[in-house]
Amino acid sequence: MRNFDMHGKGHGRGLGRHRMYKGIVIGAVLFVVLGLLVMSLWNALLPAILGVKAIGFWQALGILLLSRILFGGLGFRPGRFGAHRRMHAQWMNMTPEQREAFIQQRRAGFGRHGHCRAQRHPRPVYQGSDQKLT
Numbered sequence: 001m002r003n004f005d006m007h008g009k010g011h012g013r014g015l016g017r018h019r020m021y022k023g024i025v026i027g028a029v030l031f032v033v034l035g036l037l038v039m040s041l042w043n044a045l046l047p048a049i050l051g052v053k054a055i056g057f058w059q060a061l062g063i064l065l066l067s068r069i070l071f072g073g074l075g076f077r078p079g080r081f082g083a084h085r086r087m088h089a090q091w092m093n094m095t096p097e098q099r100e101a102f103i104q105q106r107r108a109g110f111g112r113h114g115h116c117r118a119q120r121h122p123r124p125v126y127q128g129s130d131q132k133l134t
Contacts, residue, residue: 035061 039060046052055063094102 031061034064038064 035057039055039057042060042063043054047054091099091102
């Protein structure tokens, strides 16, 4: 049987750093390419269309950052709406029994952390047609 626990044995030492450097290099290249793309498109289109001045690389990066903040958010909540769509699709494929089990599981989880008022103050249960509290 193979031993997959290789911590401290010198195996794969540079792998984590290699991935980190690779990510930094890709990020830097993407940063420069996007800046040049924004600058080129601005300088090719907007001076002729709107009569504005041409911009430089750093101004293009500023516009890119500003547009990201205004229209794209800062990326702290990636995939938020995609997760909602996936959860809706999953919910629609559940049987009524699975839905009830899911709801009970969620309620139990919220109650465990003290975030759900329903666990601290249960709703009254109505019985029969006279609607009396039990």
